[in-house]
Amino acid sequence: EVQLVESGGGLVQPGGSLRLSCAVSGFTFSNYWMSWVRQAPGKGLEWVACIKQDGSEKYYVDSVKGRFTISRDNAKSSLYLQMNSLRAEDTAVYYCAREGQWLDAFDIWGQGTMVTVSS
Amino acid sequence: DIQMTQSPSSLSASVGDRVTITCRASQNVNRYLNWYQQKPGKAPKLLIYTASSLQSGVPSRFSGSGSGTDFTLTISSLQPEDFATYYCQQSSITPRTFGQGTTVDTK
Numbered sequence: 001e002v003q004l005v006e007s008g009g010g011l012v013q014p015g016g017s018l019r020l021s022c023a024v025s026g027f028t029f030s031n032y033w034m035s036w037v038r039q040a041p042g043k044g045l046e047w048v049a050c051i052k053q054d055g056s057e058k059y060y061v062d063s064v065k066g067r068f069t070i071s072r073d074n075a076k077s078s079l080y081l082q083m084n085s086l087r088a089e090d091t092a093v094y095y096c097a098r099e100g101q102w103l104d105a106f107d108i109w110g111q112g113t114m115v116t117v118s119s
Numbered sequence: 120d121i122q123m124t125q126s127p128s129s130l131s132a133s134v135g136d137r138v139t140i141t142c143r144a145s146q147n148v149n150r151y152l153n154w155y156q157q158k159p160g161k162a163p164k165l166l167i168y169t170a171s172s173l174q175s176g177v178p179s180r181f182s183g184s185g186s187g188t189d190f191t192l193t194i195s196s197l198q199p200e201d202f203a204t205y206y207c208q209q210s211s212i213t214p215r216t217f218g219q220g221t222t223v224d225t226k
Contacts, residue, residue, distance in 0.1 A: 035215070037163075045155075045163065045206055047215040059213045062120075095162055104210040105153040105168035112162055 002026035002108055004096050009113030016086050016117070022079040022096030022110055030054075030074040033099040035106065036081050038092035038115075046092075049081065050099070063089075086117045121145050121209050125218035131226040138194040140221045142207035147187050151211035154183055154192045157220075158203045166205075167192065197223070 008020040020036070035050040049060045049070040058070050069082040079096050093112040100107035122145040132138050142152065150170040155163040165174045167183035170190060180195045194201055202225055207218040 044220045045157075045208070045217040047208075047217065050213065050215070061214045099210075100165075100168070103165075103168045103172075104151055105165050105174075105208070106155075106163070107165050107168075107174065109162035109164070 004098065004108060004110035006094065006096055006110040006113040009094065009115045011116045011118065012086055013119050014087060014117055017082070017084045018086065018115060020081040020083065020094055020096075020113060020115070024077040024079065024098075027098075027108075029072075029077040032101065034072060034079045035097045035099060036070060036079075037095045037097050037106065037109075038090075039095070039112075040089075040092040043092075048094070051079070083115070086115075088117050091115060091117050120214055121148060121212060121216050123207055123209055123216050123218040125205075125207055125221050127221060128219065129222040129224065131224055132197050133226045134197055134199055136197045136226075138197050138201075138223060140192045140205055140207075140223075142185075142190045142192070142218050144188045144190075144209055144211075148209040148211035150186050151209055152183075152185065152190045153208045153210060154181075155206045155208065156201075156203045157206065163206065194223075 003025045005023045036048040051070045067085045071080045095112045096110045097106035098108040124143045152170045154167040157163040171183045182193050204220045204222045
């Protein structure tokens with residue numbers, strides 16, 4: 001079964017750090033671009049970052065550039081998001097998502113992990 | 120960045136109704152336009168990719184059309200399980216951007 005399972009969310013103070021993980025199973029992880037997408041409470045979807053199959057290309061939404069780092073470990077079939085200098089506006093459910101081959105769309109999503117930035 | 124604007128933001132409909140949601144891009148995205156369905160507390164689900172291709176396992180009552188800057192998602196006969204929020208998303212350039220969402224609720 002194709003599956004993405006996020007972990008690492010929680011409550012963190014403003015200015016703090018958190019590392020999210022996404023464990024992948026059921027497909028060859030190293031063949032796919034991967035992304036993080038977030039959703040603030042009661043709000044819409046916002047793409048955050050993506051990473052190429054071999055990790056050689058990474059892209060970020062402007063609001064997280066310099067604070068967040070996306071990475072992957074193909075040997076462990078895992079995706080990561082290191083989040084530093086967290087702000088209240090980073091509070092959201094964070095989803096990892098696979099960009100389907102030939103689809104140019106997010107065809108598989110995890111269940112999400114909640115990040116709350118509050119004092 | 121490409122801005123995506125959906126209309127309406129919400130609509131009320133009945134089972135069996137034909138429902139149409141539109142999405143407009145601030146610049147040409149060719150056919151790199153996708154549609155997702157999201158139910159409360161759940162992850163989004165891909166319905167349509169590259170404007171009109173139906174994702175595997177998605178009922179044929181869902182269809183998409185358009186190219187360039189104007190796109191449409193149509194549900195031909197609304198079913199009880201279709202009450203949800205729908206998002207368009209462009210995959211023409213990075214950053215990938217989503218519309219603000221259209222909530223379909225019961226009339």
